[in-house]
Amino acid sequence: MHVLLKSLIPIAETIGKTFGNRCEVVLHDLTIPEKSVVYTVNGDVTGRREGQTFDRLVRSVLLNKNFTRDYAVNYTFETEDGRRIKSSSSLVRDEAGEVVGVFCVNYDITFMKTLHDELELFLPMQEDSSVICPEMAADQDVTTVVDTLIDNIVSGRKKQGLTKQDNLEMIRFMDDKGIFLVKGAIDKVAACMGLSKVTIYGYLDTVRGKNGKS
Structure with a gap:
């Protein structure tokens, strides 16, 4: 901790x-x-x-x-x-x-x-405050936080050596957590993982198909 x-x-x-x-x-x-x-x-x-x-x-x-x-x-x-x-x-x-x-x-x-x-x-509350649109724009603070999250997620697994299946599981984790809702996240993930954007998009298509996502 x-x-x-x-x-x-x-x-x-x-x-x-x-x-x-x-x-x-x-x-x-x-x-x-x-x-x-x-x-x-x-x-x-x-x-x-x-x-x-x-x-x-x-x-x-x-x-x-x-x-x-x-x-x-x-x-x-x-x-x-x-x-x-x-x-x-x-x-x-x-x-x-x-x-x-x-x-x-x-x-x-x-x-x-x-x-x-x-x-x-x-009970002052914000109804329907969840984000539903993909790749929403984010201010600099949000981008910085998400970039740090990506760095921590990728670096934590890189130490173990990565297979294609490991890469897919990492992309699935980040997709589930909403990382790719933030504009520019795919570029950042591709750079951190040392892969092309095309490969990341392909991984996303794969994990979303398995999860029944549109």
Whole structure:
């Protein structure tokens, strides 16, 4: 775990204990993207466990129209069992300004729906904030974060030596996580992997076909 994230554990515990078991706090270490979850409080809210990876970072945070000053707040999503979650996320930067992690707070607001009138001030939320258009434009900060993610994903696997199947799995992972929604990501991935853009497009066609994606 990155030392900066370790220093945030008391804050995570404080938030989780203050707001109770409907409030989940998750620390992501983006220097290890494929196992980014390094600490959780009340992880049963969304089923978060250490060793898992990020899910909504690119789509719901970095490409959120209201993502400013390194944070996005009050975006919502549903769990697989239909519960409504209100979420807020902040980037964590080191002394050099590099993004090394994300601090996330997830609150189960399902039970509050019946109290909406009384709790209206507590529930400002952005509906349908997920990104659905491919290759969306991104500002410089978003591009920098995604470039760093790509570097970390590729460098972590390059150490092991890569086969074609390894390359396909890497492309599938990045596609699942929304990396290719950011304009310029294909160029960056091709450069990092030492492959042509045509090859990356071919890999994308392959993994999306296997996943039943259009």
